[in-house]
Amino acid sequence: xxxxxxxxxxxxxxxxxxxxxxxxxxxxxxxxxxxxxxxxxxxxxxxxxxxxxxxxxxxxxxxxxxxxxxxxxxxxxxxxxxxxxxxxxxxxxxxxxxxxxxxxxxxxxxxxxxxxxxxxxxxxxxxxxxxxxxxxxxxxxxxxxxxxxxxxxxxxxxxxxxxxxxxxxxxxxxxxxxxxxxxxxxxxxxxxxxxxxxxxxxxxxxxxxxxxxxxxxxxxxxxxxxxxxxxxxxxxxxxxxxxxxxxxxxxxxxxxxxxxxxxxxxxxxxxxxxxxxxxxxxxxxxxxxxxxxxxxxxxxxxxxxxxxxxxxxxxxxxxxxxxxxxxxxxxxxxxxxxxxxxxxxxxxxxxxxxxxxxxxxxxxxxxxxxxxxxxxxxxxxxxxxxxxxxxxxxxxxxxxxxxxxxxxx
Numbered sequence: 001x002x003x004x005x006x007x008x009x010x011x012x013x014x015x016x017x018x019x020x021x022x023x024x025x026x027x028x029x030x031x032x033x034x035x036x037x038x039x040x041x042x043x044x045x046x047x048x049x050x051x052x053x054x055x056x057x058x059x060x061x062x063x064x065x066x067x068x069x070x071x072x073x074x075x076x077x078x079x080x081x082x083x084x085x086x087x088x089x090x091x092x093x094x095x096x097x098x099x100x101x102x103x104x105x106x107x108x109x110x111x112x113x114x115x116x117x118x119x120x121x122x123x124x125x126x127x128x129x130x131x132x133x134x135x136x137x138x139x140x141x142x143x144x145x146x147x148x149x150x151x152x153x154x155x156x157x158x159x160x161x162x163x164x165x166x167x168x169x170x171x172x173x174x175x176x177x178x179x180x181x182x183x184x185x186x187x188x189x190x191x192x193x194x195x196x197x198x199x200x201x202x203x204x205x206x207x208x209x210x211x212x213x214x215x216x217x218x219x220x221x222x223x224x225x226x227x228x229x230x231x232x233x234x235x236x237x238x239x240x241x242x243x244x245x246x247x248x249x250x251x252x253x254x255x256x257x258x259x260x261x262x263x264x265x266x267x268x269x270x271x272x273x274x275x276x277x278x279x280x281x282x283x284x285x286x287x288x289x290x291x292x293x294x295x296x297x298x299x300x301x302x303x304x305x306x307x308x309x310x311x312x313x314x315x316x317x318x319x320x321x322x323x324x325x326x327x328x329x330x331x332x333x334x335x336x337x338x339x340x341x342x343x344x345x346x347x348x349x350x351x352x353x354x355x356x357x358x359x360x361x362x363x364x365x366x367x368x369x370x371x372x373x374x375x376x377x378x379x380x381x382x383x384x385x386x387x388x389x390x391x392x393x394x395x396x397x398x399x400x401x402x403x404x405x406x407x408x409x
Contacts, residue, residue: 002039009271010042017277020063023056024279043248047255047267049282053222054081055319062086074122075221085221086275092131094272098241099132099227100399105239105298106190106215106230108162110137113187115160118194119145122312124225125194131162138162145169149178152186159187163212167198172396173337174209182291188212194226196386199327202338216305222281223268233288237290237302244272248280248302249289252310263288265310266373283309285333286322314346314406316351319382323403326355329379335361335368346408356386358394387395 002010017024027046036042052364053061061084062069067169068088075083076369086364106116114133118125126144141158143151151173154160161172170193175296177183188210194217207214218238219226229240240247248267253257258264266283286309308322314320330336336359345352355376372386375384 001041002246003242004396006271007039007042007352010246010269011036013271013277017279020374022063023060024063024277024375043257043280047280047282048278050075050083050222050284052062053083058084059080059086063277064088064274073124073221073225074335085224088274091224091273091275094244095224095227096131096242098224100135102192102227102230102239103132103136103138105296106192107233107339108133108136108138108190111362112136112139112160112161112190113139114162114164115141115143115151115155115158115188117143117151117163117165117173118146121404124219124221128219129192129225130269131335147234148173152177152180152182155188157164161187161189161283163188163191164396165191165193167193167202167206168397169317170206170210171202175392175396176208178209183211185264185291186210190215193219199324199338200296201327201331201336205338218303218306220280220283220285221277223270223283224251224273225384228268230292231305232296232298234294234296237304239298239300239302240295241365242301245270247289247301249287249303252282252284252286258288260289261291263304263307275317286310295326312404314344314404316353317382319380321380325380330372332358332373332379333368333371333409335359335364336372336388339391340341340403341394344404344406344408345405351408352385353359353382354387356387356389356394358391359388360391364391 018026018028018033034210063112069086070089071087071092073085100203111379116126116129118129120126130140130142140153141160141383162174163243170191176188189212191212191214193214196338208236216231218229228245229238231238248268249258249264250256263286266287268283269279270277272389284308287303290304307324311321313320326340330340340355340357359365361368367385369388376384
């Protein structure tokens with residue numbers, strides 16, 4: 001439900017954008033934005049999607065003069081025209097304030113030593129983690145990705161207390177620390193994990209092997225970057241900063257709002273962004289609103305941990321499948337680890353879905369394969385070809401992991 005402060009901010013922004021040459025002036029050319037008097041009126045405005053942002057390349061989204069732009073970032077996607085997002089000085093400061101709020105939600109203080117492994121440069125991740133930690137007053141160790149030997153050495157020597165990483169790289173580091181038997185020399189107590197969705201089994205492995213409490217941080221380049229939502233000690237979804245954003249959750253097929261608490265696609269409107277404000281931006285991320293107040297005491301509303309993306313979905317034998325379903329299925333199979341890869345082929349007129357997964361139990365891997373096959377049929381509704389491999393045999397990534405490979409097209 002939109003509150004009055006959000007509505008006032010939206011009204012002010014709509015009037016401004018309708019007068020500034022650029023993307024939204026064209027988008028609202030036939031719309032009288034001054035006639036918008038309610039949440040319902042606002043939610044009749046057209047959506048914005050990534051295709052619109054690509055068509056605006058390079059700086060069609062810019063809503064302030066060049067003299068006010070201090071930085072640009074670009075989406076990390078590898079396909080299509082990149083999305084360029086300009087930032088004002090206030091945008092950069094607001095983003096740092098939101099990330100500081102994330103760290104405080106996880107209980108960090110200025111005595112923490114924050115080890116940052118996500119990438120720097122055009123991508124938003126590394127610098128977002130850094131500026132928030134600096135505003136908090138914590139010691140920043142801006143490693144960036146790669147060079148695992150150096151990462152572990154610096155963790156030991158500088159006594160890093162907080163690891164910031166993608167789940168894929170956090171797992172790689174956890175496995176290396178265990179393999180090298182240096183866990184007693186590592187001082188980590190918390191992990192701030194973002195950039196990709198991950199399952200409960202993977203979460204437990206990372207937490208246990210590193211000896212840390214884990215927190216989810218959410219964000220996307222189009223909307224500042226990471227730091228717009230954060231999980232707390234209660235581990236029951238992520239608090240989002242509703243003084244900076246208005247969230248909607250819609251049916252991704254119809255565009256209509258879903259009933260409160262049901263899963264749908266997250267749509268975000270920025271309330272304070274200056275350089276490139278976004279109105280009703282379709283994120284393609286799937287989540288739901290969590291009702292009620294959180295036991296942690298924070299009054300900010302919550303969305304659930306992401307279950308996937310609308311564009312992650314694949315259809316096999318007439319069944320829609322999301323990566324989250326594979327995670328959940330493997331979680332219930334004793335002996336199956338969190339890491340997997342799915343290969344989909346079309347052979348002799350039929351779809352063949354092979355699920356490779358890791359296991360420590362080589363002796364019983366045939367039994368585990370049958371259990372995975374049975375669980376997949378029962379939980380997801382399709383018959384797969386299960387293939388058990390040894391721990392560490394599937395590739396690890398310093399960035400985001402690709403888990404589903406569809407060879408049919």
